[in-house]
Amino acid sequence: MRITYRGDYALKTILDLALHYHNSPVTIHNLALRADIPIKFLEQILLDLKKGGFVESRRGKIGGYMLAKPPSKIKLGQIIRFMDGEISPIACVDNNYKRCSHISKCAFRSIWQKVADSTSRIVDNITFEDLVKKNKNLTSKFTYQI
Amino acid sequence: MRITYRGDYALKTILDLALHYHNSPVTIHNLALRADIPIKFLEQILLDLKKGGFVESRRGKIGGYMLAKPPSKIKLGQIIRFMDGEISPIACVDNNYKRCSHISKCAFRSIWQKVADSTSRIVDNITFEDLVKKNKNLTSKFTYQI
DNA sequence: ATAATCTCTATCATAATAGTAGAGTATAAG
DNA sequence: CTTATACTCTACTATTATGATAGAGATTAT
Numbered sequence A, B: 001m002r003i004t005y006r007g008d009y010a011l012k013t014i015l016d017l018a019l020h021y022h023n024s025p026v027t028i029h030n031l032a033l034r035a036d037i038p039i040k041f042l043e044q045i046l047l048d049l050k051k052g053g054f055v056e057s058r059r060g061k062i063g064g065y066m067l068a069k070p071p072s073k074i075k076l077g078q079i080i081r082f083m084d085g086e087i088s089p090i091a092c093v094d095n096n097y098k099r100c101s102h103i104s105k106c107a108f109r110s111i112w113q114k115v116a117d118s119t120s121r122i123v124d125n126i127t128f129e130d131l132v133k134k135n136k137n138l139t140s141k142f143t144y145q146i
Numbered sequence C: 001a002t003a004a005t006c007t008c009t010a011t012c013a014t015a016a017t018a019g020t021a022g023a024g025t026a027t028a029a030g
Numbered sequence D: 001c002t003t004a005t006a007c008t009c010t011a012c013t014a015t016t017a018t019g020a021t022a023g024a025g026a027t028t029a030t
Helices: A005-019 A028-035 A039-051 A076-084 A109-123 A128-142 B005-019 B028-035 B039-051 B076-084 B109-123 B128-142
Strands: A055-058 A064-067 B055-058 B064-067
Touching: A005 A028, A005 A039, A005 A064, A005 A076, A005 A128, A028 A039, A028 A064, A039 A055, A039 A076, A076 A109, A109 B109, B005 B028, B005 B039, B005 B064, B005 B076, B005 B128, B028 B039, B028 B064, B039 B055, B039 B076, B076 B109
Parallel strands: none
Antiparallel strands: A055 A064, B055 B064
């Protein structure tokens, strides 16, 4: 797994929306500003997140973005997989990988599988509700806001 | 961490050399053939591995490559780091990363650190001696050789 | 001498990544 | 019913990493 800027920006944006879950929609402008993301790049990311069913939008005045489901129902792993692809260190342990001619024979494969499993166990065990709580702790200590 | 072909090829090559540790040097030709690696690409990889102190070479007839140290002294993680860089899902948890302005404040950083740690724990706990043993088991079952 | 083998440097093609640009569409408010 | 605000959509672009390929040179056993 490698987290790209796309993925990183998506995660920060979802967290921002989670922090404003019960408020009015958040504009792309504000999301971009707070997380220091190029606005036109974020536009594309948000459209993808919308297609993925993670966020909803409203146009026009008082428009903006909001989460499509509660923060407790969105796991880190879901966003990572959606934006950056499979959680594995190498393609041969991806789901749907068919081309490796000696899957059962390669001494490395089980190791890559182990790495993929341990990573998944971490990112699939954290929801954005958890991160909201964590962030509020951090914020109170360090006056940081996203 | 993402394993590239360069890294993958290097790992397979080191394992091949480990399997022939007490024999005469192995030629690039044979290494490339057995692991199905483009020979000119493997040449470069081997020169790098030599610079890294992992392998030694002999030129001329009866030339070839051999490990510079016993398989028990080479860990998977060493080769991965040398060929593909740091074991972390994102740059902000790399050693020597200086630019992140709010390291202590980002809700994600400790998660990436956890992922890096759990991955390191796996790949730094396996030597090529372990893989040699494992491969011999696999080989006896499936008649596979590398 | 020569054949086999490693050594070194340069070059190249493709794809992924990280954006940028600009015209279009919907909506709240006056 | 116009206007300002904000999301939508498609196309384009620059840079870098990746995965090679090419060819001339150096070394060594026989």
